[in-house]
Structures are given as C-alpha cells and as structure tokens.
Amino acid sequence: MSDETTRDPHREVEDRFIEVWSDISQLWGVNKSVGRVHALLYLTPDSLDIDSIAERLQISHGNASTSIRDLMAWGVVRRVTKPGDRKTFFEAEKDPWTWFHTTIRERRRREVVPVMERLHEAAGFAEGASKGAKGAEREALEELHGKVEQFADFAHEFVDLIDVFLAVGHGRMAKVFRTAAKLFPKRGG
Amino acid sequence: MSDETTRDPHREVEDRFIEVWSDISQLWGVNKSVGRVHALLYLTPDSLDIDSIAERLQISHGNASTSIRDLMAWGVVRRVTKPGDRKTFFEAEKDPWTWFHTTIRERRRREVVPVMERLHEAAGFAEGASKGAKGAEREALEELHGKVEQFADFAHEFVDLIDVFLAVGHGRMAKVFRTAAKLFPKRGG
DNA sequence: CTGAACCGTCAGTCTTAACTGACAATACAG
DNA sequence: CTGTATTGTCAGTTAAGACTGACGGTTCAG
Numbered sequence: 001m002s003d004e005t006t007r008d009p010h011r012e013v014e015d016r017f018i019e020v021w022s023d024i025s026q027l028w029g030v031n032k033s034v035g036r037v038h039a040l041l042y043l044t045p046d047s048l049d050i051d052s053i054a055e056r057l058q059i060s061h062g063n064a065s066t067s068i069r070d071l072m073a074w075g076v077v078r079r080v081t082k083p084g085d086r087k088t089f090f091e092a093e094k095d096p097w098t099w100f101h102t103t104i105r106e107r108r109r110r111e112v113v114p115v116m117e118r119l120h121e122a123a124g125f126a127e128g129a130s131k132g133a134k135g136a137e138r139e140a141l142e143e144l145h146g147k148v149e150q151f152a153d154f155a156h157e158f159v160d161l162i163d164v165f166l167a168v169g170h171g172r173m174a175k176v177f178r179t180a181a182k183l184f185p186k187r188g189g
Numbered sequence: 190m191s192d193e194t195t196r197d198p199h200r201e202v203e204d205r206f207i208e209v210w211s212d213i214s215q216l217w218g219v220n221k222s223v224g225r226v227h228a229l230l231y232l233t234p235d236s237l238d239i240d241s242i243a244e245r246l247q248i249s250h251g252n253a254s255t256s257i258r259d260l261m262a263w264g265v266v267r268r269v270t271k272p273g274d275r276k277t278f279f280e281a282e283k284d285p286w287t288w289f290h291t292t293i294r295e296r297r298r299r300e301v302v303p304v305m306e307r308l309h310e311a312a313g314f315a316e317g318a319s320k321g322a323k324g325a326e327r328e329a330l331e332e333l334h335g336k337v338e339q340f341a342d343f344a345h346e347f348v349d350l351i352d353v354f355l356a357v358g359h360g361r362m363a364k365v366f367r368t369a370a371k372l373f374p375k376r377g378g
Numbered sequence: 379c380t381g382a383a384c385c386g387t388c389a390g391t392c393t394t395a396a397c398t399g400a401c402a403a404t405a406c407a408g
Numbered sequence: 409c410t411g412t413a414t415t416g417t418c419a420g421t422t423a424a425g426a427c428t429g430a431c432g433g434t435t436c437a438g
Contacts, residue, residue: 009321009326010329010330012314013311013318013330013334016311016314017311017337020304024304024344027218027300029218031425031426032426033426042340043333043336045332049384049385050385050386051384051385060427060429061384061386061428061429062429062430063428065386066387066426066427069386086384086435086437087383087385088385094336096339096340096343100347111216115209118209118212119209121205122205122209125201129198129199129201129202133198137198137199140199141198141202143234144232145202147231147232148202148232150285151231154286155285158289222396222397238414238415239414239415239416240415248398249398250399251398251416252397252398254416255396255416255417275405275406275413275414276413276414276415277415
C-alpha cells in the first residue's frame, strides 16, 4: 500500500508482458518504443489516444505518435474515432496470427522484393562479365557467377517459402507444418 | 585501364554481391561488416587470413577479427591451418541451406528459448495475480491473463514451426513447403 | 468564425552500436 | 629458448539511430 506502483498487479502484469514483447520486437528488427506501444494496445481492450499511451509508457508525445504511425504503416494498428469525442483513438489487431501474417506480407513487399531484384541484377552482371572474358579470367568469372547463382537459387526458394506461408495463411500454418513433418520425418538430429 | 579499380570485372562482381549480402544480413539483424566478411568468404574458393580480408574490404584489422569471431560463433565460418604457414586462415560454409539451417538453430538457442522462458514467466505471474484477486479486479486480471496466454500460444506454435524446419533440414524444406501448399491450397488472396 | 484541444513533424540532443588502432597474448620457425 | 609474425582484445572515438519537446497544422465544439 505504501508504494502503489509496484503493488498494482494489473499494472505489473502489463509491464512484464510489454517488456517481453518489446524484446521480441527488437529481435525482429522493430524498435523498442514501437514494440512497447504495440504490446500496450494489444493488452488494452479499449482503444487509446496518443497522450494516454505516452503517459502510460513514460515516453514523449512525439515518440508515441511516431510509433503509432509505424504500426499503422505495418498494418497492425487501426485508427478509431469515437462519436462526440475530438480525440483520435487507436487499437491493435488482437489476433497474433493475423498480425504476424500482415507483418510478413509487408516485410516481403518492403524488404525482400527490392533486395531480390538487386540480387538478380548482380547475377546478371556476373553472367555478362564471364561471357565477355577469355581464358583463365573467364574461368574465374564463371566460377564466381556460379556462386552468385547458387545463392540466388537459395534466396528464391526462401521467397517461395514465404509465399506458401502467405497463401496458406492464419492459424492453418501450424497444421501445414505438422503434416509436412509427418510426410518428411527427420533423419539424423 | 586508367582506373583499374572500376575496370576489374572480377572485383566488381564481388563488390556487388558483397553489398547485396551485406544488406540482407542487416535485415536479418547482423551488422554490416560481419555480412560483408561472410559474403567475401563465401565467394572466395581459397581460405583467407585476417589481414587479406581487412585489406580487401577496407576495414580495420580489429573489425575483421571481431567479425570473424562472430561468424565462427554462428557456426558458419571455420578456422583452417595450412601446413608450413604461420597464419590462420578462415573459410565459409559454401552451401546456403546448410548455413541458413545452422543460423536458425543458433538463433533459436540464443534468442528464442530465453525469451520464451520469460514469456511463460509472465503468463504464470498473470495467472497467479488473477487467482489472488476478487470481484471486478479479478475479472480484469483474468482477461489480461487470457491475452497473455493467447500470445504465448501463438509464440509456441511459432517455435513448433522452427522445430519442424530444423528437423526436416537442409534442401528438403522447399519440397516440404511445396507439398504442404498442394495439401492446403490458398483460399482467398 | 474563433479558440482550444489535439495530432503530426522534425531539428536538436541523447543513447546505443560499430569501428579503429594500439597493445597484449599467442604461436611457431629457427 | 628467443624473436618475430600474427591474431585477439578493448578503450576511446566515430557513426547511426532513437527520443524529446517545441511548433505549425488540423479539427471541431460553441
């Protein structure tokens, strides 16, 4: 009772979860504040306005606003307006699988596609270079080209993997995997 | 001929690939230098020593050494000694799937497992708190606990997914996915 | 139309991560 | 065993990224 902050169980549960989610977000390449705001919105049944978020998480108004903007760009937070209230409220997607699916789709668009284009450019350049050379240099360039292609093939398979995930979608992924695991049981370790 | 640097095709192919791989590494949460060193070792048929790497990539000796240490800790680079030569050489795993597999296993160990433990702790704490409360507070805490559990369940499914990947292993993953995709064709978009 | 409440933006500051270069530790030829 | 070549480490510096807080723009009740 003397120290209310550490004694409110509701708040402590929230804090612990927010911290964990924040760390997961960072592993995923998302910054700390963005992760914390996302976690708070996930836990809160009602939608929240910018200042409430900032106050709750002890961050600046500007930081909260920027974090919300990011989360909306990722498609995991929605803007909500309440009739008769001037404020803008925000709420998070509550189903983790939906959220994850959305995130993967967005990352594919923003990050995977552009980098794959550059990879193919590099492979094309390598092929051109090897065809324009003679003798020993040609051999060396062909070997180099082979390496680039090998990596490009791998990357392409990886993208296929993402595409299957996106096509199958939502909560069915786990089932897909379990089935796949039975079809192709592990051999060694 | 006047500017040898930009005219050596072999070097330019390498540079382009190194740059792309470096960016992919950064998306993956690995720092730029580490990615570049890894890319260089992947492309180079012979093993390389620290100073050659540092000179080729225009980075300091210390940076090259630290990057190599990281790559060895990730299990994607090996130390090699040549008889009659005092230097230590390093070479990279050349098969991308093997490399990827190793990386996933290591990330699971370092990052996923610890964070999952903390998540379960948080869920346990939430459960305890809700059971220790009464009336309206109890209801609120139970709802909160439900949210934490929902996320924990999702996270657990995600870890299962990783485990299947690790069990199936290597180049067979793509085939697994393709089979899975046929079994569970996409419905909407 | 006016003013208050609120949100979005961004220059400047602060914090965190990466890199360098000098020194310590190590390995090995002679 | 000794001297030298080479790798490993880490304190200090530099670069990158995140956060704050003040300002301008927008919205809407009155």
